[in-house]
Amino acid sequence: MLKTTIASALILFGGVANAQIAPQPALQVQHPQSTLFTDIVNSEGTLIAVGKHGTVVTSTDGETWQQAKVPVQSLLTAVTSLGSDKSWACGHDSSILFSSDHGQTWQIQQYLPQQQKPCLDIEFVDANTGFAIGAYGMFYQTNDGGQSWKKRFIDDFVHPDDKEYLQGLKEDDPQAYEEETKFILPHFNRLLIHEGHLYLAGEMGLVAYSEDMGKSWQRLDEFYPGSFFSVAPYGNEQVVVAGLRGNAFIANSEELEFSQIDVPVKATINSIVNFNGSLYLLANSGFLFSYDNGQVKRSQLSSGHAILSAVTFKNKLVLATEKGLKIWEAKK
Template identity: 65%
Template sequence: MKFNQYAFCLMAALSSNEVVSAPSASLQVAKPNSTLFTDIDSTDDQVVAVGKFGTIVTSTDGQNWQQAEVPVQSLLTAVTIKSDKAAWACGHDATIVHSSDNGKTWQLQQYLPEQGKPCLDIEFIDENTGFAIGAYGMFYKTTNGGKTWKSQFISDFVHPDDKEYLEELKEDDPEAYQDEIKFILPHFNRLLMKDNAFYLVGEMGLVAKSEDKGISWQKFEEFYPGSFFSVNETPDGQILVAGLRGNAFTKSQSDNDFAEIDIAQTATINAILPFKDSTLLFANSGLVHAFDGHQVTSEQLPSGHAILSATIFNNKVIMATEKGLITWGDSK
């Protein structure tokens, strides 16, 4: 599936001036597979990548790409596919779009430019129940395939010193309370759903777990103060989180303590992808790290382009980068 002092994608999402006052159709670009792409996902039959100016491209062979019809020009930051009739993407302006025809055309489900918040990840349990997360604690849930999205405020992440103040404000001045909670939470960058356990990572060292499908959350004690941009499960069942300045940590499913992974390079890590018996970590400066559960080996792409996401399709790793889509390696 699937950043200022953040990784490349979040940086674009928070500082870009591509916000539009009303939805406009995505720009048709001459080389749609060589623009900025922020996320990519695949099924056995298809790949979908999203990025700049509302660009969405699809491919059935991983080599030839077709640009889809998309009703927005907002920067898209995440995409997820559940089936050929159920795919979603999200991005700037709290935009959420949906496709029911193999990604050929997309329909607008949500567009809230007045909020000034980008959606940074979108995930679905099934074709009905999904979550969209983003800047300043953005957290939306749908139970009807995205026809309606309900905003939720995750009070579990409010600093203890602020909880009493917010409760009093909510009772005394509901309007002021709504204004206060708009920006009080950290950015939520990535959501991992594994059976009944959800993991959420974000700004200021946020790593949290939910054991009731997102109803309540428990924060792990801080083990790193910087931002995390990705979380995934390794082939041997560890939870791996990574982010700013090449920092990465793992823990077993039964343990609450994260151990640091020794990575020599300090390029920010944007994405994590299980790969055969190891796990790949994709970073700025074209760096790809392979973690076998014990140690890391690294390789750098000749282009040096920031890698923002990756997927495996037809035994190949296809990467979404700041300058297009790149096929790398062979998973045979």
């Protein structure tokens, strides 16, 4: 939710972004680990966290953090690693960054502030094939490790009544078609690659899947009208989606018939992580909801800071929160 709120602010005040087109390197600060962080991954034992003003920090122990050299000051919203030295991050200004040294240094693969669309998630199938998604149906794909990114318009999500109109516009007036399709789709908030399938969660109850690596998509019938901010596997055979006001749903990954998880607090869920055999739903107001065998237990940070993401590390969770990085252990 916090990621999407910030993304909306960028769109509303897009004129400010256009005033400064050239990317500026992130400022080096004294306590970089204490700012807003939106995502975190484990890259072969090195933690990489991304966040506000292009801040990226790395750690090998979860306690001490070093700030990386980053060529943009854009808010970074997502980071992914292949379990190798290769990592990618994305964020505002449609920025996509690449690192080949476990997040120590970064290079720009894409930077398009004039589009006024933030990238909200990035995932890779392998070292070549990756996807970056974001606001208003943003969808980019690469087949060369990010050396080039190709923009795609997912017309599978266009209302049938509008498809014929858009096709005619594309043929008769390509420029008008580009303008018409800029903001017609909902926000794509989170992408999951699991067991050869892609799963997409987004605005206005959007849940969709692809069985051919994104070439075509099937949108599920709406089972909740609000926005989803996370989608994650639970074991090998189930998928969980979660979002606004504590709404979370679980389904068999084959049938995709979702049933609601009874979350005890209406706190927006930003991310989902598997930890110690349970599924943890990470939420605003510092809530962590653990789901196991149909039962939900809740914990809460004493600070009440929103948790935007987390990663397992040495039998602990390292949390990315609105006020920095924190280590959390489940109470026994």
